[in-house]
Amino acid sequence: MLFDLQVHPRAGWTVVSVIGELDLAAAPRVRQAMLQVVTGGPGSRDTPERGPRVILDLGAVDFIDSSGLGIVLGAVKRVRAAGGTLRVVIKEPQVRQVFALTKLDQILLLAASVDDAVTAPTAPGPVGDEPRG
Amino acid sequence: MLFDLQVHPRAGWTVVSVIGELDLAAAPRVRQAMLQVVTGGPGSRDTPERGPRVILDLGAVDFIDSSGLGIVLGAVKRVRAAGGTLRVVIKEPQVRQVFALTKLDQILLLAASVDDAVTAPTAPGPVGDEPRG
Amino acid sequence: MGEVQLEIPARVEYLVLARQVVAAAAAVEPRFRDERIDDLRIAVSEATTNAIEAHADLSRDERILIRCNLDDERIEVEVLDHAGGFDPGTAGAAPDAEAADRLEHERGLGLPLMKTLADETDISSTEGGTAVRLVVYTPHAQRPA
Amino acid sequence: MGEVQLEIPARVEYLVLARQVVAAAAAVEPRFRDERIDDLRIAVSEATTNAIEAHADLSRDERILIRCNLDDERIEVEVLDHAGGFDPGTAGAAPDAEAADRLEHERGLGLPLMKTLADETDISSTEGGTAVRLVVYTPHAQRPA
Numbered sequence: 229m230l231f232d233l234q235v236h237p238r239a240g241w242t243v244v245s246v247i248g249e250l251d252l253a254a255a256p257r258v259r260q261a262m263l264q265v266v267t268g269g270p271g272s273r274d275t276p277e278r279g280p281r282v283i284l285d286l287g288a289v290d291f292i293d294s295s296g297l298g299i300v301l302g303a304v305k306r307v308r309a310a311g312g313t314l315r316v317v318i319k320e321p322q323v324r325q326v327f328a329l330t331k332l333d334q335i336l337l338l339a340a341s342v343d344d345a346v347t348a349p350t351a352p353g354p355v356g357d358e359p360r361g
Numbered sequence: 362m363l364f365d366l367q368v369h370p371r372a373g374w375t376v377v378s379v380i381g382e383l384d385l386a387a388a389p390r391v392r393q394a395m396l397q398v399v400t401g402g403p404g405s406r407d408t409p410e411r412g413p414r415v416i417l418d419l420g421a422v423d424f425i426d427s428s429g430l431g432i433v434l435g436a437v438k439r440v441r442a443a444g445g446t447l448r449v450v451i452k453e454p455q456v457r458q459v460f461a462l463t464k465l466d467q468i469l470l471l472a473a474s475v476d477d478a479v480t481a482p483t484a485p486g487p488v489g490d491e492p493r494g
Numbered sequence: 495m496g497e498v499q500l501e502i503p504a505r506v507e508y509l510v511l512a513r514q515v516v517a518a519a520a521a522v523e524p525r526f527r528d529e530r531i532d533d534l535r536i537a538v539s540e541a542t543t544n545a546i547e548a549h550a551d552l553s554r555d556e557r558i559l560i561r562c563n564l565d566d567e568r569i570e571v572e573v574l575d576h577a578g579g580f581d582p583g584t585a586g587a588a589p590d591a592e593a594a595d596r597l598e599h600e601r602g603l604g605l606p607l608m609k610t611l612a613d614e615t616d617i618s619s620t621e622g623g624t625a626v627r628l629v630v631y632t633p634h635a636q637r638p639a
Numbered sequence: 640m641g642e643v644q645l646e647i648p649a650r651v652e653y654l655v656l657a658r659q660v661v662a663a664a665a666a667v668e669p670r671f672r673d674e675r676i677d678d679l680r681i682a683v684s685e686a687t688t689n690a691i692e693a694h695a696d697l698s699r700d701e702r703i704l705i706r707c708n709l710d711d712e713r714i715e716v717e718v719l720d721h722a723g724g725f726d727p728g729t730a731g732a733a734p735d736a737e738a739a740d741r742l743e744h745e746r747g748l749g750l751p752l753m754k755t756l757a758d759e760t761d762i763s764s765t766e767g768g769t770a771v772r773l774v775v776y777t778p779h780a781q782r783p784a
């Protein structure tokens with residue numbers, strides 16, 4: 229249907245790309261994929277010493293609601309607990325708006341593309357998730 | 362909304378481009394535009410001696426049902442009655458299927474693009490609408 | 495699996511909604527191929543168009559009910575109106591016209607197209623309204639003979 | 640102008656349908672701008688998600704009714720369920736959290752987001768079920784003070 233998920237490596241990062249609408253119906257698959265990446269199951273490419281470096285690519289997500297945001301929050305927590313770094317790619321205005329309204333844009337590095345996410349400097353601001361790894 | 366209509370001249374033809382879903386809701390606007398083109402109102406570019414040469418461009422129509430087909434049939438009749446020529450552009454498989462099921466593909470010159478419609482030779486087959494003008 | 499019901503005003507602006515709902519309801523079952531969903535969209539559009547036109551003739555502002563019943567073998571859609579009804583036996587006696595006759599049939603294409611595209615079509619009509627039942631099967635379903 | 644009703648099974652697969660119907664119903668009125676329709680889609684998604692979750696908790700397979708009422712000033716959407724209800728006064732007391740607290744609120748974002756995006760939100764809930772009423776105004780409508 230209108231939802232798909234792909235995991236692939238990219239320049240030392242694991243990119244989890246979500247396509248479609250990220251709601252309660254899609255949540256379990258994304259949660260499962262993030263869990264695998266963080267715990268080093270198949271799809272994880274991380275060297276143990278620096279923790280997982282993950283890009284959650286929502287560039288092809290054209291709808292997100294609080295169920296989807298819950299997934300993102302859970303992923304941030306899990307990646308940070310493992311000493312890693314999570315960056316999130318966002319393109320659609322609707323998605324950007326929801327991140328702003330819920331202030332998630334203040335605790336996450338949001339990039340406009342996977343390229344930007346890979347090349348972004350490490351500590352973007354006071355509440356960035358970067359200096360944790 | 363999901364429907365729009367444009368009329369423009371092109372190499373001696375009047376092109377009526379329909380965008381969106383051609384159903385009973387859209388039918389009146391298309392009927393009106395075709396009527397104007399045929400009776401020489403604004404939007405008509407025809408020289409009286411050879412009758413109207415009209416391309417009904419449904420290349421951006423992604424849905425058509427019998428209400429839309431009724432419009433096409435009415436347009437063919439009116440253009441032929443005025444001694445003119447009508448060609449129809451179709452791209453979407455759903456639209457093509459409906460023209461085939463109702464055998465309209467046998468009485469009309471269907472082209473895959475406005476370019477093709479403009480350059481198509483005059484009498485395409487035994488039941489083409491071409492030799493009437 | 496599930497039943498979806500949509501109730502709309504008998505007005506042309508809502509045709510697009512009827513088609514969307516049926517297509518989205520069918521898409522819940524991954525076994526329906528896009529072509530069959532397209533067939534169903536057209537058939538439902540025809541039935542709903544007729545219901546809207548029948549209500550317009552009466553100039554009564556009533557409502558149309560569209561009911562989708564989905565299982566893994568088939569989708570069944572019912573379109574119910576409260577207009578004056580008609581005789582399905584005489585109307586839409588498929589103009590399986592020769593190409594030459596085609597031009598004479600500017601109307602009357604709806605019922606034949608609906609019957610061609612759906613795997614099953616039942617129409618029951620009284621003076622109190624009309625119920626059109628359309629069934630489309632999944633590719634691998636065992637159809638009743 | 641018109642009322643549209645959609646009834647769906649209380650299952651996550653039908654969330655997308657609820658959003659589509661509300662967006663398409665709002666689009667019938669050309670005065671609604673896309674951003675407001677987006678706001679409404681999210682708010683309706685939140686309300687319907689909660690209704691589905693509430694039914695899942697009961698493991699009862701009941702149905703959710705979504706009613707859209709449209710005029711040229713506003714669209715009103717009601718989401719009605721038959722689950723066990725809750726106390727809207729205590730739930731969703733907006734975690735207007737400082738950024739630092741944000742991580743602690745993996746759930747509970749739904750009601751605050753809904754209230755932020757709709758121009759009006761009323762929730763009435765009993766043990767027999769919950770009704771969430773969401774209103775979004777057209778840009779030029781005179782809102783009640």
Ligand SMILES: Nc1ncnc2c1ncn2[C@@H]1O[C@H](COP(=O)(O)OP(=O)(O)O)[C@@H](O)[C@H]1O
Nearest residue numbers: 544545548579580585586601602603604605624
């Ligand atoms: N739901 C309905 N209620 C009343 N009459 C109907 C209904 N559906 C079809 N009809 C009648 O059957 C006729 C043929 O319908 P159809 O084949 O769809 O062609 P068209 O709608 O173009 O006339 C209609 O003109 C109408 O008189």
Ligand SMILES: Nc1ncnc2c1ncn2[C@@H]1O[C@H](COP(=O)(O)OP(=O)(O)O)[C@@H](O)[C@H]1O
Nearest residue numbers: 689690693724725730731746747748749750769
């Ligand atoms: N329709 C409903 N029926 C029963 N309980 C509800 C309903 N809507 C909301 N609630 C309760 O309110 C709580 C907060 O809802 P919400 O803010 O959407 O966050 P979340 O759904 O993530 O918990 C829910 O956990 C639930 O207990």
